[in-house]
Amino acid sequence: MPEELYEIEANIPANPIEEYLRMDRMPHIWCPGCGIGTTVNCFVRALQTSGLDLDKVAVVSGIGCTGRVAGYMNLDSFHTTHGRAIPFATGLKLANPELKVVVYSGDGDLTAIGGNHFIHAARRNMDITVILINNMIYGMTGGQVAPTTPVGATASTTPHGNFEETFNLPFLAESCGAVYVARWTAHHVRHLTKSIKEALAKKGFSFIEILAPCPTLYSRRNKLGDGLDQMEFYRDHSQIKNGADTKSVAIDFQGDIVVGKFVDKERPTYLEAMNNHYQKKYGDRYVPSEEMRKVFHA
Amino acid sequence: MHADPIGVLTGAHFIDGDHACSEGAIAAGCRFVAGYPITPSTEVVERIADRFPFVGGVFIQMEDEIASSIAIQGAVWGGKKAMTVTSGPGFSLMMEHIGFAAMTETPCVFVDVQRAGPSTGLPTMPAQGDMMQARWGSHGDYQIIAIAPNSPQECFDLTIHAFNLSERYRVPVMMMMDECVGHMIERVVIPEAEKIEVHNRKVYEGPKENYLAFEAGRDLVPTMVKAGDGYKIHVTGLTHDEKGYPNMSVATQAKLVQRLMDKIRLNADDIIKYEEENVEGADIVVVTFGITSRTAIPAIEQARAKGLKVGHLRLIVCWPFPEKRIRELAGRVKAIVMPELNMGQMVYEVERCAAGKCNVVSVPHAGGTVHQPKDILAAIEKSIRGK
Numbered sequence: 173m174p175e176e177l178y179e180i181e182a183n184i185p186a187n188p189i190e191e192y193l194r195m196d197r198m199p200h201i202w203c204p205g206c207g208i209g210t211t212v213n214c215f216v217r218a219l220q221t222s223g224l225d226l227d228k229v230a231v232v233s234g235i236g237c238t239g240r241v242a243g244y245m246n247l248d249s250f251h252t253t254h255g256r257a258i259p260f261a262t263g264l265k266l267a268n269p270e271l272k273v274v275v276y277s278g279d280g281d282l283t284a285i286g287g288n289h290f291i292h293a294a295r296r297n298m299d300i301t302v303i304l305i306n307n308m309i310y311g312m313t314g315g316q317v318a319p320t321t322p323v324g325a326t327a328s329t330t331p332h333g334n335f336e337e338t339f340n341l342p343f344l345a346e347s348c349g350a351v352y353v354a355r356w357t358a359h360h361v362r363h364l365t366k367s368i369k370e371a372l373a374k375k376g377f378s379f380i381e382i383l384a385p386c387p388t389l390y391s392r393r394n395k396l397g398d399g400l401d402q403m404e405f406y407r408d409h410s411q412i413k414n415g416a417d418t419k420s421v422a423i424d425f426q427g428d429i430v431v432g433k434f435v436d437k438e439r440p441t442y443l444e445a446m447n448n449h450y451q452k453k454y455g456d457r458y459v460p461s462e463e464m465r466k467v468f469h470a
Numbered sequence: 471m472h473a474d475p476i477g478v479l480t481g482a483h484f485i486d487g488d489h490a491c492s493e494g495a496i497a498a499g500c501r502f503v504a505g506y507p508i509t510p511s512t513e514v515v516e517r518i519a520d521r522f523p524f525v526g527g528v529f530i531q532m533e534d535e536i537a538s539s540i541a542i543q544g545a546v547w548g549g550k551k552a553m554t555v556t557s558g559p560g561f562s563l564m565m566e567h568i569g570f571a572a573m574t575e576t577p578c579v580f581v582d583v584q585r586a587g588p589s590t591g592l593p594t595m596p597a598q599g600d601m602m603q604a605r606w607g608s609h610g611d612y613q614i615i616a617i618a619p620n621s622p623q624e625c626f627d628l629t630i631h632a633f634n635l636s637e638r639y640r641v642p643v644m645m646m647m648d649e650c651v652g653h654m655i656e657r658v659v660i661p662e663a664e665k666i667e668v669h670n671r672k673v674y675e676g677p678k679e680n681y682l683a684f685e686a687g688r689d690l691v692p693t694m695v696k697a698g699d700g701y702k703i704h705v706t707g708l709t710h711d712e713k714g715y716p717n718m719s720v721a722t723q724a725k726l727v728q729r730l731m732d733k734i735r736l737n738a739d740d741i742i743k744y745e746e747e748n749v750e751g752a753d754i755v756v757v758t759f760g761i762t763s764r765t766a767i768p769a770i771e772q773a774r775a776k777g778l779k780v781g782h783l784r785l786i787v788c789w790p791f792p793e794k795r796i797r798e799l800a801g802r803v804k805a806i807v808m809p810e811l812n813m814g815q816m817v818y819e820v821e822r823c824a825a826g827k828c829n830v831v832s833v834p835h836a837g838g839t840v841h842q843p844k845d846i847l848a849a850i851e852k853s854i855r856g857k
Contacts, residue, residue, distance in 0.1 A: 194704070194715075227698060227702075228698050230697045232544070242704070243704055246702055247702055250697075250704075250705045251704070253567065255536075256536065256540040259536075259541045261544060263542055263546075266541075266545060267528070267549055292533040446528075459476070459523065460526065462526070464528075
């Protein structure tokens with residue numbers, strides 16, 4: 173009921189998402205107008221309704237502004253090296269398949285320095301959820317060009333404008349084998365929350381790209397206003413096209429943004445494939461780990 | 471604690487050092503290995519890949535050595551004992567994650583079957599050129615443990631030891647093998663599981679509230695929990711406080727780095743391992759490690775036959791370095807001779823500890839094969855000439 177949705181209790185002692193955050197680490201490092209915090213809010217809302225045992229959820233980040241997400245989540249959290257959140261998450265998941273392992277990191281971290289791991293985890297259909305915040309720039313280091321910077325945009329290392337082709341991340345993820353691929357912006361909080369919940373429930377490699385404003389180093393340098401202006405841009409220029417061909421969702425400088433759930437399919441995950449293969453080939457001779465037995469041989 | 475019998479192939483085997491290393495890892499309780507093929511180390515992971523489905527282990531061939539060296543650390547925080555295996559170029563790629571393991575106190579084992587470098591070098595031929603890299607390769611100040619086996623039997627025994635030290639001190643431990651030891655086939659005796667001593671990390675099981683994941687007691691080694699235990703730990707490569715939270719202060723940095731150094735330095739006497747022969751009353755001591763300890767033996771025997779008082783000290787644990795012992799010896803011998811399959815690396819440590827008290831002679835070799843004993847003999851003879 174809409175009335176219930178908007179009913180607010182007086183004297184709420186704390187923000188309902190606080191128990192999911194390490195409040196002793198606040199204030200966070202993100203700039204005013206940054207979109208990362210909004211996505212964390214959506215992540216928490218998704219966790220709240222996911223039915224997951226939070227003791228069994230781990231967040232793994234790399235380095236960068238989004239890399240700090242792990243450190244703010246009141247979950248088992250790992251702030252790893254630059255670009256290597258996915259292989260760390262791979263080891264963690266294979267060691268204990270009972271865990272829901274979420275990689276939460278930035279565009280530069282996951283698709284430039286970590287690009288090799290991204291494509292191979294998708295190919296393997298590794299059982300992890302990857303949430304990628306795309307602010308189109310290296311924020312923490314001062315606004316350098318990224319593989320996601322649109323052609324024509326200015327960055328500190330492309331002071332004359334970027335002329336390098338830009339990654340179309342949903343297309344990359346799908347072509348490498350991801351079973352769940354979606355893109356939203358920090359403006360699409362409800363769609364995004366629902367999408368994260370779906371991705372968390374999905375077996376295998378699920379991937380969500382979230383466009384988020386970097387007012388300090390992307391918008392300002394490109395004369396696009398502040399965080400609010402960028403959110404308004406997302407509102408006015410996003411087209412929801414669920415099921416769109418990922419080939420057609422490339423991002424142009426200040427062009428329209430296609431958002432939606434593009435891929436939601438089934439194929440054996442890495443862990444399923446491994447367990448089924450050995451089970452079929454060796455029967456009782458196959459000795460899965462205790463943790464593996466709980467999940468796959470109950 | 472004793473080894474889990476499920477993985478232990480008790481009996482006598484005729485296998486190479488690489489395969490013995492795999493068996494040592496399994497006996498030690500290693501149940502996660504990530505690796506990337508590289509000569510001359512590949513046989514280690516090949517055997518692991520073959521054996522793991524039957525012992526409750528997971529092997530994954532990652533997309534590169536960078537991925538392998540961090541995947542193992544994810545597995546460790548998932549509760550496993552884990553290792554990765556490589557050689558020179560791959561070892562170079564792993565350096566950042568050796569530092570990450572040191573900083574996050576993630577117990578894990580890195581096996582480096584050394585080949586001749588620099589760069590691609592001589593991929594199928596031996597060297598001992600990564601010894602300084604093992605100690606200093608990652609940026610910043612930290613301590614590690616490095617072990618150099620000289621036989622397939624030691625590849626088995628010392629791989630177990632590497633895991634035990636790693637678990638006890640929560641540090642990355644390097645198994646510094648070389649192509650000769652890795653591919654040398656000898657008799658390897660694997661004892662019964664109940665005769666194999668295995669150490670596991672200290673696990674915290676107290677109340678969840680206010681658990682300080684990086685608070686250490688008197689031994690300077692914090693207790694560990696794993697992801698999924700409900701402690702909601704935070705692990706970061708950033709400078710962090712006892713809780714594991716990033717703390718960008720000079721004081722926190724000083725305290726953390728000091729402890730990371732001290733937990734190895736102050737326990738060095740328990741970690742250091744070497745063996746000596748004829749050192750008492752010697753005029754000359756030949757200091758060796760790994761395969762070079764075996765090529766030095768004929769030279770030492772010939773020198774002794776000629777009447778020279780020559781002793782032999784073989785480093786088994788190379789890092790931390792046995793500073794005290796070398797200092798003592800330097801005070802009472804005329805010369806220390808150090809052959810190694812590199813252009814002179816561990817000899818710097820010997821020189822530092824000898825501090826001019828005796829003559830220190832390096833017997834360098836660029837790698838690709840082992841030393842000719844005659845070259846070591848010549849160095850022994852030359853070392854005291856004119857004294």
